[in-house]
Amino acid sequence: MRILIDCRGKNMTSTTLDQGNTNADGVLLTSDGIPLKQKLVQTTKKARSRAFLLTLPLVLFLIISFVVPIGQMLFRSVHNPAGTNVLPNFAVAIKNWDGIGFPSEETFELFVKDMQIARKNREIGKTVGNLATRMNYAIPGSRSLFTSTSRKLSTITEGPYKEALFKIDKKWDNQIIWRNLKRVSSDYTIAFYLAALDHKYDDNGNIVAAEELYQIYVSNFFKTLRLSAIITFLCLIIAFPVSYLLSVLPLRTSNLLMILVLLPFWTSLLVRTTAWIAILQTQGVINDILVFIGLISDDGRIQMIYNQTGTIIAMVHILLPFMILPLFSVMKTIPVSYMRAARSMGATPFTAYRRVYFPLTLPGIAAGTLLVFILAIGYYITPALVGGEDGLLISNLIAYHIQKSLNWSLGAALGTILLVVVLVLYWLYNKLVGIDKLSFG
Amino acid sequence: MAANDAFVRFEKVQKSYDGETLVVKDLNLDIAKGEFVTMLGPSGSGKTTCLMMLAGFEPATNGDIYLDGQSINHVPPHKRGIGMVFQNYALFPHMSVAENLAFPLQVRNMSKAETQEKVQRALDMVELGIFGDRRPAQLSGGQQQRVAVARALVFEPDLVLMDEPLGALDKQLREQMQYEIKHIHERLGVTVVYVTHDQTEALTMSDRVAVFEDGVIQQLSSAQELYENPKNAFVAQFIGENNKLLGVVEKIKGDDCTVKLDDGTIIQAARINVNSVGERTSLSLRPERIEIDPPKSMQNQLTGDIEELIYLGDHIRVRMNVAGNSEFIVKVRNRADKRELNEGQKVNIGWNSSDCKALDVL
Structure with a gap:
């Protein structure tokens, strides 16, 4: 209590001395002698911590559901510890091998002993099967060598281990196996990125292009980009006049139309996509009508679905509102007087539109195209349902590796590349248009 | 005034938006060349509609509008050659001030050098010579207003329409701009049709004031006449205290x-x-x-x-x-x-x- 009183007294004198309410260092003080900045922080602290608390649930949610999974994905695409988990001692020893001839006898001994331990191991991620799968990515078809050898390894009790191993299976007498084992014995690898970009390590450890038959990812990335661009462009062409109409109609009519635009939004995605199947398939509504009016023969029914066309049509329909909404919200704010002013100054309707109206809609166009393009590039369900073989996008390949082939590392590598592509596009976009000019309404 | 003397002439003009009520009822109005005429009236009295019909943004439902002796009923707005200042200025936000002013000259295919010279002269006229590179949003309300006036005058139209151009300004600036507009009018001798609901504005600037009410001109006369000798109770009530x-x-x-x-x-x-x-x-x-x-x-x-x-x-x-x-x-x-x-x-x-x-x- 005493100290408090003392402090106050001191402060009082200091303020009375410094008429301008600043202390010796020129820091602004309040009339009570506390530095102004400090006081400001004090008074706004409560409001700020409350604001932070309000966002806390969302921040936590984003960290758990967004930041952590993406971090995991990035990590998994380069991290595959199958080799070191299954063969911990061998992995350390083989690092010293220079890759010429065969590893030393001690390394072979460690390999055999690690394999014998792994055979008994039931721990997830540390079984021989894990190693066999990982090796199979590196050398297709090598899986059985590991599983079958592991069953027979218990017969080996003493050296020389190298000869004993070669006796079990002649395939071990192959430097390529050991070179790949050395590579797999590292926790971190870019092998999955190579695979995602249609490349691989050759038998000598050089990076080469994969066989033509296996080059599916890069072309699919380009196909995904091309289809997304086409879809975005079609959305823009269709949405622009609709948004314009919405923005000039009287409120009651435009609200009604807006509901029609939003109606598909409220319908299940699955329902909408299956509806397109019913309409577009070879025995579907459109083909039936075309045959009925005699435009095409019954044998000449057009294949409009289970190919790229189907993917484009269905996705344009689904993504259209994402183009209309930002466009509409921007057009709504363009006063009619701008066009009138342009006309009064002698501009023809076309010139007035081109030089005044259109440039003012650019923020909406920018927002709409960005939104639709990024949604399209990662779209999964619709291409999976109506894309057939040809209309599959990169997300479908990612899903395949996550769900079917269980090569999560490759799926993660593909996903990471997709993420990088989107970020690069976003960066480019910022350079060209300027993100601050975007208007999502 | 004889028909061929009138520069702008409304003849039996009627306007209806819904086919049931007339917004403008039988408007007859002659405006001489070089005159400053204000259409004054409460909101909804039909004055802005008249201006829009003159500018060509609204068609007259009935009757004729003449400009310099020619009926302009079927002339589109961009061929009327009428300058216009809008209520919220309607300066193009994506263009600089100079580009805004150059716009009417560019659409007339004027040469670059001539455009530049005229733009500079117009900017100097409103004392904004150094602001050509700014965006409209970087200007104050009064400066924007001046740009709007300059833009309506830069292509040297014979007729300029102003739709409540000072409505968004504060009182002091409004008074100052009233004098500026009045002086520009006197200097250039351009015909001005001005719409406002502010009677002080109308009385300050105009040669003649047309008091609108209920789609009809209640009285058309000089400011002094309007105040001293109102023709009916509406005008007496509307102009000044009474x-x-x-x-x-x-x-x-x-x-x-x-x-x-x-x-x-x-x-x-x-x-x-x-x-x-x-x-x-x-x-x-x-x-x-x-x-x-x-x-x-x-x-x-x-x-x-x-x-x-x-x-x-x-x-x-x-x-x-x-x-x-x-x-x-x-x-x-x-x-x-x-x-x-x-x-x-x-x-x-x-x-x-x-x-x-x-x-x-x-």
């Missing part, structure tokens, strides 16, 4: 008449808009024409009870109850020798019969 006394015409003699107010008081008034004895009339009386302690020569002598005094510096507003009307206002000039007034006091007031106009009843 005391209204209701009564019945007792006697008509030439330009004078005698009116018996509803409380029985007899008033001598100037006959403006009454035709017969027994007709109801509203007497219009400007507050500054009423004298407290009037000289005996004034024809009308009454008493009033002071109910409220409002001190306004240059004058004092005295609200009193006169002949049953408790909203009766008298303006007393703030002179050194002024008589002391108190609320609740009974005073003698009076006015000349020529200052008291017998008009129709609204």
Whole structure:
């Protein structure tokens, strides 16, 4: 209590001395002698911590559901510890091998002993099967060598281990196996990125292009980009006049139309996509009508679905509102007087539109195209349902590796590349248009 | 004014948006070259619609509009060559000030050098010569307003329309801009049709004012005429402050008449808009024409009870109850020798019969 009183007294004198309410260092003080900045922080602290608390649930949610999974994905695409988990001692020893001839006898001994331990191991991620799968990515078809050898390894009790191993299976007498084992014995690898970009390590450890038959990812990335661009462009062409109409109609009519635009939004995605199947398939509504009016023969029914066309049509329909909404919200704010002013100054309707109206809609166009393009590039369900073989996008390949082939590392590598592509596009976009000019309404 | 003298001519123009009500009823208006005409009226009176029809953004439902002797009913806006200043300026936000001004010249395919010169001259005219590179959003309201005026004038139109161009400015700036626009008009000799609901603005700037109400021009005359000699009760009410006394015409003699107010008081008034004895009339009386302690020569002598005094510096507003009307206002000039007034006091007031106009009843 005493100290408090003392402090106050001191402060009082200091303020009375410094008429301008600043202390010796020129820091602004309040009339009570506390530095102004400090006081400001004090008074706004409560409001700020409350604001932070309000966002806390969302921040936590984003960290758990967004930041952590993406971090995991990035990590998994380069991290595959199958080799070191299954063969911990061998992995350390083989690092010293220079890759010429065969590893030393001690390394072979460690390999055999690690394999014998792994055979008994039931721990997830540390079984021989894990190693066999990982090796199979590196050398297709090598899986059985590991599983079958592991069953027979218990017969080996003493050296020389190298000869004993070669006796079990002649395939071990192959430097390529050991070179790949050395590579797999590292926790971190870019092998999955190579695979995602249609490349691989050759038998000598050089990076080469994969066989033509296996080059599916890069072309699919380009196909995904091309289809997304086409879809975005079609959305823009269709949405622009609709948004314009919405923005000039009287409120009651435009609200009604807006509901029609939003109606598909409220319908299940699955329902909408299956509806397109019913309409577009070879025995579907459109083909039936075309045959009925005699435009095409019954044998000449057009294949409009289970190919790229189907993917484009269905996705344009689904993504259209994402183009209309930002466009509409921007057009709504363009006063009619701008066009009138342009006309009064002698501009023809076309010139007035081109030089005044259109440039003012650019923020909406920018927002709409960005939104639709990024949604399209990662779209999964619709291409999976109506894309057939040809209309599959990169997300479908990612899903395949996550769900079917269980090569999560490759799926993660593909996903990471997709993420990088989107970020690069976003960066480019910022350079060209300027993100601050975007208007999502 | 003969038909070929009129630069702008509205002839029996009618406008309806819904086919049921007329927004503009039978408009006839001639505007001479170089004239500054203001359309003044409350919102919804049809004045802006008239301007839009003249600019070509709204078609006239019936009747003809002539510009320089030619009917322009079927001429699209961009071929009318009319400059226009909009209510919120309508400066193109994605163009710099200079680009905004260059726009009308560019669409006329003017050469680059000539465009640049004219833009600079227009900017100098509104004293914004150094602001050409700025965006409109970087200018203050008053500066934007000047750019809008310059843009409407840069392509040298013979006619400029202004749709409440000063509505968004604060009072002081508005007054300043009124003079600037007036001076530009005088300097360039361009014909201006100006729309506003602000009577001070109309009176300050215009050669003639057309008072609009209910789609009809109630009176078209100079500012002085409008104030001094309103033709009907609406104009009297709308322009300036006005005391209204209701009564019945007792006697008509030439330009004078005698009116018996509803409380029985007899008033001598100037006959403006009454035709017969027994007709109801509203007497219009400007507050500054009423004298407290009037000289005996004034024809009308009454008493009033002071109910409220409002001190306004240059004058004092005295609200009193006169002949049953408790909203009766008298303006007393703030002179050194002024008589002391108190609320609740009974005073003698009076006015000349020529200052008291017998008009129709609204």
